[in-house]
Structures are given as C-alpha cells and as structure tokens.
Amino acid sequence: MSSSERKSVILAADVVGYSQMMDEDHEIALEALREVRDSIIEPSISTGGGVVVKRLGDGWLAAFEAGSDACAAALKIQELLAIDGAPALRIGIHEGAASFVDEDVFGSGVNIASRLEALAKPGGIAISEVVFANLSKDLQVSFENAGARLLKNIAEPVKVWAFGGIPPIGVASEPTSVLLEGFVERSSSNNLASEVVESTAIELEKYRWLQIHRPDNDGATSKYLLSGTLRRFGERVRVAVDLSARHDGRRLWSERFDRTVADELELVDELSAVLALRISAEIDAHEKMRAEMRPPEQLNTDELSARANDLMSSGQPDAFDEADSLLTRAIALEPRNPSGYMQQSFVSYRKAMSGAWPAYATLAAALQPAMEVVQMDPKMPGGYVMLASIHGMMGKTEAALEAASQVERLNPNAWGAPHGRSIAYTFATPEWARVHDPEGLQAISYAERTLELAQSSKFRSGHLFFLGIGQLLHDAADLQPGISTLERAAGAVGATWWPSLFLALAELRRANRQVAEQHLAAAHTLFPALSMAAIAEIFERSRIWPLWERELEQLPDVDLST
Template sequence: MMDENHQTALEALRDARDSVIEPCISSGGGEIVKRLGDGWLAAFDAGEEACASALEIQKQLTFDGAPALRIGIHEGTVSFVDEDVFGSGVNIASRLEALAKPGGIAISDVVFANLPKDLQVSFENAGARLLKNIAEPVKVWAFGGIPPTGGSSEPISVLLENFVERSSSSKMAPDILDAVAIELEKYRWLKVQRTDDDAAASKYYLRGTLRRSGERVRVTVDLSARHDGRRLWSERFDRVVIDEFELVDELGMMLARRISAEIDTYEKMRAEMRPPEQLNAAELSARANDLMSSGLPDAFDEADAMLTRAVALEPRNTSAYIQKSFVGYRKAMSGAWPVHPTLAAALQPAMEVVRIDPKMPGGYVMLASVYGMMGKTEAAFESAAQVERLNPNAWGAPHGKSIACTFASPDWAQTHDPDGLQLLSTAERTLELAESSKFRSGHLFFLGIGQLLHNAENLQPAVSTLERSAGAAGATWWPSLFLALVELRRGKRPLAQQHIAAAHTLFPAFSMSVIADIFERSRIWPLWRLELAQLSNLDLST
C-alpha cells in the first residue's frame, strides 16, 4: 500500500488503528505492549479473549481501503522487562503472524485446545509447521485460510561450501568437493550450488574441514538446513592415503549417498507436517513414499490418491510418476490386488518417467522392479544396468536385480544363478547402499532368500535374516511366510504355525491362492513345493 500511495496508506493505517484495532484490543481485555509502526504486540489473560478480539478486528477491517492485516496468537510464558516483553510465546506468535494469510489469523494448537466450541468452529486445521528458529513443529489452526507453502517442484538446492583445510601440505579438499558435486548431480532431484552468490537460493548447505598428517587424512562434514540452521547430519571420516584418486572418489560417492539420504528423510518429515492440500507435486510424492513404507495395504490407496493429485498439479513431474509406479509394485506385493494386471499397470508410469527424462534413474529403478517381479528377468537386468550407468549410488539397481533373481523362472535360475550367489551379492549391495532406507525389511527379505538358495543345508543364517526382516518397521507377511516354510523343513511345525499366524495378522486375506498368484512362476515354487503342500494343511486363521 505504501508503494502505491504513501499518504493514503498512512491514513488507512491510522484509521484502522484508532477505530478498530486498539479499541478491539482494549474492549477484549487486552493490553498493548508495543506499537511497531504497522504492527502491534498485545497481551491477554486468556487465549479465548485474544481470539475473540482478533476475530472482531478482522470482521471490522472489511471497509473499502482497509489494510489487510495478519494476526498470530500463541499462549506461553513471557517476561516483561523495561516496557518490553520476551519469551518463546512472543517468538511463536510472531512466526504465526507471518504465516497467516492477509486478513486472516493463525493460532497454535495450545490456544485452539482451550477455546470454546463456538470459537473453534472459526478455525480450520492447517497442520503442523516448522517455524523459523523454533525447535519443535507447531500445529497451526487458521481463520481466513493459509496459503500453500509449496509452489511448483524444483530440484532441491544444496550449497557446497569450500572445505577449510588445516594442513598446508594437502590440496585434496577441492577435489573432494568436486567429486561430491558430480555424484550429487546424478540424483536428478538435487541441484548443486558452489558459490556464495547461490547461498540465498539453497535449501541446504554442506560445510567441512580437512586435516592431513602424513598419510592420514581426517574429513569432518556437517549438513544443515538453511531455513532454521538445523544440523541434519555430521560425521568424521579418517582414512589412510594410499591412492589420492581412489580416496577422493570413495569419499565423493559416500558423502553424496549420505547427503541425499539425509535430505530425503528431512523433506519427508517436513511434508508430513502439513496438510496434503498445501503440498506441491514433489512434496506429495515424498509423503506418498513415506506412507508406503508402512507396508499396510490401506496406506497404498491413500498414497495413490496423493499421487493422482500430484500428477494433476504437475503433469510432467517425474517424482510423482516414479511413486505412482511404486504404489502399483507395492500393491502387487501385498496380495490384496491381482498381481499381474497390477504389475502391468505399474509399468505405465515408469515408462512415462523414461519418456519425460531419460536420465532420471528412478524410472529405470521401477522398470527393473516391476519387470523383475513379472519374471521378465533380462528386461529387469537391462533396466538395472541403466540405473548403474546413471547413478552408481542408487540402491535401486542392486535391489532390482535381487527382485529379478528371486522371481526368475526355474530355467533361468538353473542356467544363470543356480546356487543363489548373484541374489546374495545384490541383496548385500542393496543393504550397503540403503543403510538409512525405511524399506529395509524388504532388503533383508531378499538377502534371506539368497541365503536359503545358497545354503540349503545350513538354514540358520537365513532364519536370522528373515527374523530381522519380520521385525523391521513396515514388514509385510512375506518374511513370516518363509520363516514358516523353513521351520516346516526343519520339522518344527508349532513354530511354523506361529509364523503363519503372524502372516495372517499382517494380512487377514492371506491364503494359498494369494501365495500362488505371487510366487508360482518363480524359481522358489518348485524348490519349496513340499513345504507349501504342508502349509496348505495348516489352519491359516489361527
């Protein structure tokens, strides 16, 4: 308003102050603590009084030319010092004011919880928000709406600041940063920035130091979020320099892998704190992926609905199509949907990713996974090889191969991987690359199958791995099924019964026909036919 007409804006502000704002605060039982030119800080004895006053202010500020003001309200401990007020209550109220829509009000959950019903109905749930310089998320309720914080999806920017070198004899730090930048750029959803001019645009920044003493090198790094300075990850790496090129490559790949994983986890956490209607396509995709990590079939439809909205918002968003394919793959795994038509449908969004961006590894990851489960083993391996060419750090490449080796036909397995060694090595590589993945239960499952195929005489290593898989977050009924089969092979029928009961608890519709629909075309079926026949005689509902 000041830019448009300085004098008119001042007059409107004075009019609002004298006729609406200060009278409403006073009549509502509040006290003006500080006047801030175009803002006010007021204190009330109760949140109910503050909200009633705020609603009255916004109701009256509807006349022509009235300024559209934001109001934030929080309840908390404050200290009055020298005619000023301090405390976290003031800080949070200030952040909420900035969050509110012009003409609107944003209040914290602690305020909302203490309001009578007739005031609560004026506010809508705006979800939990991360507020600047506030450590914990604050659940927000809004009057007048809260604008989306999303916008269109752009690659997430990471600023790589020059490492501080503590040794005059070492010049490795720039080379390590170059290697990190090269590897990070292979994650197409990340954008690397290297100069201070880019600092304002970056969401995250990596800092570090390098020290060298003789042939020993110590690299210390920390990754932080720019909006609140929160440190997401820090670690120290000690290495002996044998070949500088190899060491630079090793640290570059390892740091890129950890940085991408930490940012992915943090982005998912932030997306979870806001209502879906406020998220952009990339954030909806991250939220959907997090939902799918629960392993619960009920979550898959919710994730699918989010992704349908993501595609509607941004029809060329590759993250949305990747997760759309992933939903189909997870549905097929669950047994709650017919396996083969569901897998066929899951191929389409993966192919769309490759069409939109042929250099996006995630599209090929899903092709490898879906083709693998369909028993199209060579096509799966070809897609996994493409992932490796685009991003050697992506755990989707070895994981796709693990799926392909498991669901390969008996003829292919007899020719290419009769003792399960290839499955074993790809599953181990997946776990190495995906150390912070929320889908670790599935990665452990394929390792357990590899151990079963590799050593049919000593089943204990496979049992230990499958038990870890069954106990991990988001576990499906698959590890429980194969634990039951192993115990039948070992003659421990009561234990097998317990594992079948666990599978039935996870998936009440679990049945022999579901098992057959998923596994009967794979190498596993003839190897475990005897135990599967015994399994059919167990009471699956127990």
C-alpha cells in the same frame, strides 16, 4: 545510527491491488490511500498502543508490546474499512525478534509477519500461533485454525490462525536444496578438501530430488547446510562432516572419517560416494518427518509423494488406499511432476507383493506411471528403479537388468540398482536361472550390495528377504544361513508375510513341523487372507516354485486356508 533489538509484536499491513488502482486512476488511488491512512489505519494503531515504524508506500510495519493489542487494532481496522467501503487490506501479525535501526525494523518478527500478511485473504488477518496462544478467549473466537504453513524462506512450518477466511494453500513443489560449503583444510598439502567437496557435489546432484547450492550461487534459500573440515597428517586424513537445518542450525547428522592416503583420486572417489549416500538418506528421512507433522491438505506434490512412500514402508495393505489418495492429489496438483507418478508406480508394485490384489495384472498397471517418470525426466533414477522391480517380479529378467543398469549409470550410489537385480535374479524363470545363476550367487551378491547401500532404509525387511531367499537358493543342504537372515527380515520394521512364509517352508524341509506352524501363523497374522492361490499368483512363475514345490504342497496340511 542508533539501533536496538528486542522481542516485539510486529503488525504488517498492505493494501490489496494498489498497483492496479494506480494504473486505473493515479490521483483517486493516492487520495483513497491518504484517507484510509489518516482516518483509519494509523489512528487505530496509535490508539491500540502501537507505533508505526515504517511506511512502505501502500503498506505499514507497526510494533506493539502485546499481541492482544495488535490483534484488537487489526480487527478494528478491518471492521472500519469494511463499513467505509475503502480499499481492502491484508494484515499479518507475529511476535519475534526485531531490530530497530533509525526509522526501520528488521528481524525474524518482521519476516514472518510479512509472510503472514501475504498469506491473509483480502480484508483478513493472519497471525502466528505464538500470538494466538496469548490472546483472551474473546479475541481468540475471531480466528480460525488455518493449520501449519510453509512460508517463503522460513524453513519450519508456522501454525497460522486466520480472520476473514482460511488462506489458500500453496502447492508448488520446490527442490530440496543443500548449501555445500567448502571444507576447511587444516594442512599444508595441496587442496584435497576442495576436491572432496566438488566430487561430493557431483555425486549429490545424481539424486534428482536434491538441488546443490554453493555460497556464491544463491545458497541463501537452501534448506540444509553441509560443512566440514579435512585434516591431513602425512599419509593419514581425517574428515569431519556436519549436516544441519539452516533455519535453526539444528544438527541432523555428523560423522568423522579416518583414511590412509594411498591414491588421492581413489580417496576422493570413496569419500564423496560415502558422503553422498549418507547425506541423501539423512535429508530424505528429515523431509519425511516434516511432511508427517502436517495434514495432507497442506502438502505440495513432493511432500505428498514422500508421505505416500513412508506409508508403504509399513508393509500393511491398509496403508495402500491412503497412499493412493495422497498420490491422486499430488498428481492433480502438479501433473508434470514425476515424483507423484513414481510413487504411484511404487504403490501398485507393493499391492502386487501383498497378495491382496492379482499380482500380474497389478504389476502391469504399475508399468504405466513408471514409464511416465522416464519420459518426464530420463535422468531420474527412480523411474528405472521401478521398471527394474516390476519387470523383475514379472519374470522379464533381461528387461529388469537393463533398467537396473540404467539406474547404475545415472547414480552408482542408488540402492535401486542392486535391489532391482536381486529381484530379477530371484523371480527369474527356472529356465533363465539354470543358464545365468544356477547357484543363486548373483541373487546373494546383489542383495548384499543393496543392504550395504541402504543401511538407513525403512524397507530393510524386504532387502533382507531377498538375501535370505538367495541363501536358500544357493545351498539347499545348509538352510541355516538363509533361515537366520529370514528371521531378521521377519523381525524388522515393516515386515510382510513373505519372510514368515519361507521360514515355514524351510522348517518343513527340516521336518520341524511345529516351528513351521508358528511361522505360518505369523504370516496369517500379517495377511489373514493368505492362501495357496495368492502364493501361486506371486511365485509360481519363478525359479523358487519348483525348488520348494514339495514343501508348498504340504502347506494345506499345516492349516493354510485355500
């Protein structure tokens, strides 16, 4: 066996509809294939400086030294086939690593060229950016920008240029998958490492948008790889974990955890919960970053939903219309995919928070898509997170707490459960709060738990807001802890006008009118249409209103438009 590996330009070609042609008339199909092979395809490859490396029945793989030669040959082939009225051909071209073994060829250059060939339209050509960039202007004008595309089993998007029309965009969503390798245990003790791996897999599977693979169950197509080591020294354990993107091995996150073993089961439970929380957050952030790099028309339902969620983290009402548009497309692409409905509910919820829409009516509208999620996938925590948040803000406290309990049953690591409860306790009616949480301690504890679980969340400003409000509810005599937290909320990325408004109220209570005016000006900057009517629409039914009514009545005196 002889082999060699080098960077080559690979041309992959395939006859369109050949199987059907064979079914209709075997002899005619064979004769047509021989004719175009001998008179058009292989002569054009040869005279263009290429070599046919492999015949694939009704397809070919050819190698060229230069992308310009491969493209010129491909254009000539398609021109001659169109004139001759012969069977249509699809062609894909990419420059990359190729290993030539006897009369075969392998490598990334072949894989991507083959995916591009499948992407091309009948009678068309699809080439990668690396090929297009090195073409002369005379050749470049033949190709249109088809945008970045996700190709099957190719992790990173490939920018595509097309001749013969823009290829259609695939829209099917595939689960975000993780290959969970067994951790290497460097000790002579029992197999603690495998226990950590198994428990982590169980915790990760509670995130319904993640799919967990093992090396022995088709993990070859996974987008991410989690590996690690566990070392034990007596009663001390050190776990090192590494999360990487599989297509290029790029490390996305790594961490080391040192623990003392008092109870092995408790240790396994603690480590698996921490690992699942961090891994899911890192993958979520990476998926959103990948989606942001590509135009919306090239995204599938899950990617459109992730982009919409990211837009919501800005806290700006201007983003709502764009998010709505993305989700309309997402639901049209896959009407039975719950991710689009979940984010649609979230957009309505954020609209209600903004003050720019009637709060109660908009919250009511948010309930329907949240219920759709629960009906489609009763095990998806996100649907119940939205129900907890919506019911909570509407003052339907018991319904909100029940939904939050369901989130916790499905995934104890999800920050949606304590966040839903913090919303419920904050927006509870005065009557309910007097019975169940008169001192605001529950509001504080659940907000603190949310911040603990959501350390990398882009919605951290909102989580800080609920902690600050809880602190103000708890201790009216000492406002400083709540003010300090609200200042952090107001300064965080994606802050809305809520923290600035309550900072203004707190400073009015402390008779710091000038400081209050500064905070109110900041609230106006974030929401120029801020008015007493908008504030009342959101907060008047809650326990907050009677406690701050005197300061709220002073707001018109500090230049609040009505």
